[in-house]
Amino acid sequence: MQTACRSWHPIDIVRSLESAAPAPLQRVSVLDLCTSTNDYLLSRRPPIKDKFNLCVAAAQSAGRGRHGKTWCSNHRGVYLSVSWRVVSNLTNGGWLLLMTAVRLAESLRVLGISDISIKWPNDLYYKDAKLAGMLIEQRNKTAVMGLGLNIATPPATAPEAKTSWVGLEQTGIAVPRYSELIALVATAALAVGEQIDFDEGKRRFSEFDMLYNRSVEINKQGKKISAVAQGIDRQARLLVDNEGQIDAYGYGEISVHNDGITDRCRQQPL
Structure with a gap:
């Protein structure tokens, strides 16, 4: 296994989190290795009301994304999760996930x-390569948001190197210290309780919407549907134009057609 990070200093990480956290933390766990930070928090008691638990790991042996896909977590990256107490099933998980993506x-x-x-x-x-991903889950009274951010890409010999992944080091920026990156990612996740109305959330999301007015294919339970993406609705579902009919999808595997942007105006209405 390649070293997950060259500057893994737990004390610095905890200090950065405590100074930057926008929400009160009940417990911070800094691990060298775990199966996944989501699993770690889901296996423990939820925090008390209005507080969060946070777990960050240098590497994960079984990191995952949506639909059970593997998230490579043994190269340099930020892997963390936050958990909070819920009293019932999450009904706005899609919105929380999307707004966390917007903040990051x-x-x-x-x-x-x-x-x-x-x-x-x-x-x-x-550009056209995956830089970060996130996953929201719930078990009993514990809700968890997990985030992964690539710092470096996998080595060329790794199987996952065949996928279109990119790390911060390939974006041309001066990459911050590792503890600062963890604080940045944690801040996006810990603001999960922030109240954002639909109009504001839609406006902020539209600035980054990769799919808008692009030809996409939706794979839903083995059924493939070709349509044109048209933003989101109030439940954060994907809206698509299917031959003049607007449909909404709350889940499904999405791929972008090679023809990319349609002939329609690329500007998304706010």
Whole structure:
């Protein structure tokens, strides 16, 4: 296994988190290795009301994304999760996931990454390669948001190197210290309780929407549907134009057709 990070200093990480956290932390766990930071927090008692638990790991042996896909977590990257207490099933998980992606994209743009976009519902892309991803889960009274941000790409000999991944080191920015990156990612996740109305959230998301007015293919339970992406609705579902009919999808595997942008105006209405 390649070293996950060259500057893994738990004390510095905890200090950065405590000074930058926008929400009160009950417990911070800094691990050298775990199966996944989501699993680690889901296996423990939820924090008390209005507080969060946070777990960050140098590497994960079984990191994952949506639909059970593997998230490579043994090269240099930021891998963390936050958990909070819920009293019932999450009904706005899609919205929370999308707004977390927006906050992280905004923070990375401040660092100087201009060509960044969000592929609905949970992936951040730099140009045409995946830079970050996130996953929201719930078990009983514990809700967890996990985030992964690539710093470096996998080595050329790794199987995952065949996929279109990119790290911060390939974006041309001066990459911050590792503890600062962890604080940046954690800040995006810990603001999950922030109240954002639909109009504001839609406006902020539209600045990064990778799919808008592009020909996409939706794979939903083995059924493939070709349509044109048209933004999101109030439940953060993907809206698509299917031969003049607007449909909404809350889940599904999304791929972009090679023909890319349609002949329609690329500007998304706010």
